[in-house]
Amino acid sequence: MSYTKRNDGRKFDEIRPIEAEAGVIKSADGSARFKIGKTVAFATVRGPREMFPRFMKNPKRGVLRVHYQMMPFSGVGDRIRPGPNRRAKEISMVTANAFSEVIDLESYPNSVIDVFIDIPQADAGTRCAGISAAAIALADAGIPMKEMIGSVAVGKVGDKLAVDLDYSEEAYEGGAADIPVAITSRTKKVSLLQMDGDVTREELNELLEKAKVSCAQINDIQKKALKDKYEVKK
Amino acid sequence: MTSKLLIKDKDIVVPGEDLAQGMDFLPSAGSYRDGDAIVSQLMGMVRVDGKVIKIIPLTGTYIPKRNDTIVGQISDLTYSAWSIKTFSAYQAMMSMKEATSEYIEKGADLTKLYDIGDYIVIKITNVTSQKLIDVTMKGPGLRKLREGRIVKVNSNKVPRIIGKQGSMVGIVKQYTNTQITVGQNGIVWIYGEDAKMENLAEKTIRKIEAEAHTSGLTDKIEAWLKKEVAQ
Amino acid sequence: MIINQEMKNHIIKALKKDLRFDGRKKEEFRDIKVEYDVAGSAEGSAKVTIGDTIVMAGIKLGMEKPYPDTPNEGMLMVNAEFMPMASPDFESGPPSIASIELARVVDRGIRESKSIDVKDLCIEPKEKAWSVGIDIITINDGGNLMDAAGLAALAALKSATFPKLNKDGSVDYKEKTDKKLPLVKEPIMVTVHMIGEELIVDPISREEKCSDARLSVSAIDDKTMCAMQKSGEKALTTEQVDKMVKLAFEKSKELRKRL
Numbered sequence: 001m002s003y004t005k006r007n008d009g010r011k012f013d014e015i016r017p018i019e020a021e022a023g024v025i026k027s028a029d030g031s032a033r034f035k036i037g038k039t040v041a042f043a044t045v046r047g048p049r050e051m052f053p054r055f056m057k058n059p060k061r062g063v064l065r066v067h068y069q070m071m072p073f074s075g076v077g078d079r080i081r082p083g084p085n086r087r088a089k090e091i092s093m094v095t096a097n098a099f100s101e102v103i104d105l106e107s108y109p110n111s112v113i114d115v116f117i118d119i120p121q122a123d124a125g126t127r128c129a130g131i132s133a134a135a136i137a138l139a140d141a142g143i144p145m146k147e148m149i150g151s152v153a154v155g156k157v158g159d160k161l162a163v164d165l166d167y168s169e170e171a172y173e174g175g176a177a178d179i180p181v182a183i184t185s186r187t188k189k190v191s192l193l194q195m196d197g198d199v200t201r202e203e204l205n206e207l208l209e210k211a212k213v214s215c216a217q218i219n220d221i222q223k224k225a226l227k228d229k230y231e232v233k234k
Numbered sequence: 235m236t237s238k239l240l241i242k243d244k245d246i247v248v249p250g251e252d253l254a255q256g257m258d259f260l261p262s263a264g265s266y267r268d269g270d271a272i273v274s275q276l277m278g279m280v281r282v283d284g285k286v287i288k289i290i291p292l293t294g295t296y297i298p299k300r301n302d303t304i305v306g307q308i309s310d311l312t313y314s315a316w317s318i319k320t321f322s323a324y325q326a327m328m329s330m331k332e333a334t335s336e337y338i339e340k341g342a343d344l345t346k347l348y349d350i351g352d353y354i355v356i357k358i359t360n361v362t363s364q365k366l367i368d369v370t371m372k373g374p375g376l377r378k379l380r381e382g383r384i385v386k387v388n389s390n391k392v393p394r395i396i397g398k399q400g401s402m403v404g405i406v407k408q409y410t411n412t413q414i415t416v417g418q419n420g421i422v423w424i425y426g427e428d429a430k431m432e433n434l435a436e437k438t439i440r441k442i443e444a445e446a447h448t449s450g451l452t453d454k455i456e457a458w459l460k461k462e463v464a465q
Numbered sequence: 466m467i468i469n470q471e472m473k474n475h476i477i478k479a480l481k482k483d484l485r486f487d488g489r490k491k492e493e494f495r496d497i498k499v500e501y502d503v504a505g506s507a508e509g510s511a512k513v514t515i516g517d518t519i520v521m522a523g524i525k526l527g528m529e530k531p532y533p534d535t536p537n538e539g540m541l542m543v544n545a546e547f548m549p550m551a552s553p554d555f556e557s558g559p560p561s562i563a564s565i566e567l568a569r570v571v572d573r574g575i576r577e578s579k580s581i582d583v584k585d586l587c588i589e590p591k592e593k594a595w596s597v598g599i600d601i602i603t604i605n606d607g608g609n610l611m612d613a614a615g616l617a618a619l620a621a622l623k624s625a626t627f628p629k630l631n632k633d634g635s636v637d638y639k640e641k642t643d644k645k646l647p648l649v650k651e652p653i654m655v656t657v658h659m660i661g662e663e664l665i666v667d668p669i670s671r672e673e674k675c676s677d678a679r680l681s682v683s684a685i686d687d688k689t690m691c692a693m694q695k696s697g698e699k700a701l702t703t704e705q706v707d708k709m710v711k712l713a714f715e716k717s718k719e720l721r722k723r724l
Contacts, residue, residue: 026517038505040504042604073508073600082600104275110365120521123506142294222248223248231246353469429484433487
């Protein structure tokens, strides 16, 4: 089956329109809202703060803990029962790992940095939106990071390689491959990579190059969101 | 290759932003070297001092430091010590010895001195590498806080709120006729006989916090206070 | 922050002069903002902002078998999540008693007022009826989550529309219709707090922590209330209850204008 034109008219290398804002949750140490197409992610950072349960304390460095959750009304279709399920726990883990390359927690022994990622509206690419939001929120919380991280889901829809798949493309009748990727902003390393679907080695390499370009675009938007909050308003 | 700066002094930068190129420059707090480049590690304001590039953090929770005077809150007590909430990631401990110069009998009721929930002005005497914190109440200005209100501000803005030799907070105290204690940990205590004036003091402190990195702020705040008090 | 008695007395002293720490009077609400359709995947949604407090509510409609004891009626469920994103005091894990209380009080306001005509939700007696799931999600706790939640739930209900019902009885969530929920009454919840002997509405966090008792009142019009809940440790005299109810009615009129 041939997917010649994208459902929403985008080019195959084009990411959906993005809105990003830092500091949206006043009671938090850092926070962000990241909207890409119809997918919306809130990221809230609380910490460094005292670690509970106590046995999880690390005397050498702080611990980064991610809690990913979809709101009950976030999906088209049935209500999602609240509370962490296995999918959410896995996403929480790979998200925390995505940041471990760049984040420096040696100044915070015995403490925890909690990152809450909450999705009020989902149209595919939720874990990627969550990572992009979390990077802004961590910077907003003053957590030292060597680089920022951007994330996007690339893949194949039918026979065409595409970036930033939406839900209709993930569910494409002719088959689709969904590849969430996270790329560090300076050194362009891959800190998150997951896949389901069929792709060849060549296709993967090509998609990773496309992901680098898209994530660099996301980095620019993240930078602007932070500067909009912190720059002196004349 | 020739060294060059990619940013200007006092620019606002994000983590991972390239600040300078070349081996002539030296990274300092909040920045690091990656090969040829000096890179920011923090959300903050970049300061260039000759060849040294550092980042002043604009955000982030308080990191306890020795000799800081902070406002803490008693969270627990044992028979010989108090646990103190420092509004950071770490608790502090105050032994009986450091609580007062007066003699306390063994087995005495410590809550008579400082009870859970009390706010106290204390000085940090030691911070270990594991971030265990010791504090003392023995010293000028260190005391239990009584009636008043507690306001939380960004601890990174505290130097600006206090001002050079207390000049900024002094203006606020003067015009609103209030007592104000600003802890290095961002906890501020305000007391005034007149609640309206206390409100104005809080409002002013929030204004200083919001405009902390503008220049000429002291004069601006004084002029603003003059207007507000006149109403 | 664990509040202490001296700081609380300081708040009460100012309240006696009808002055609060953010400059408001005792009976004044902060700025209120209501936004609709904030979660596009839901059948109805709203976001209410009161000062710094932000609460979202979303409605999910499903097709289920009616309960055996009410074969001609649809179902209604109200759930509230005190998300850790909203406050350093909220933890992940099973719902706290505070979030359960909030959900049940909002639920009572909607259910007992018979705001939704549940008979109108029935498609086929004993077999098929719509179930209305209201989820209240706290986004930021700046005080008074209760009233923000009540308002968000009502706003979401008002704006909700049914998804398309196919001929074979299945639900097509991708197609929305114009048909609104059978909402016959609109309960507005207002919570009055007592600090010392002073009565206030819409507390900020530091005031809420000093609250000795509170009374949440759901009003369906200017004279009639349909649900109430007293919370907090202090007991109220009947005069105090009457004063609080009167104040709640006054304020519900103002809030009603916001929708």
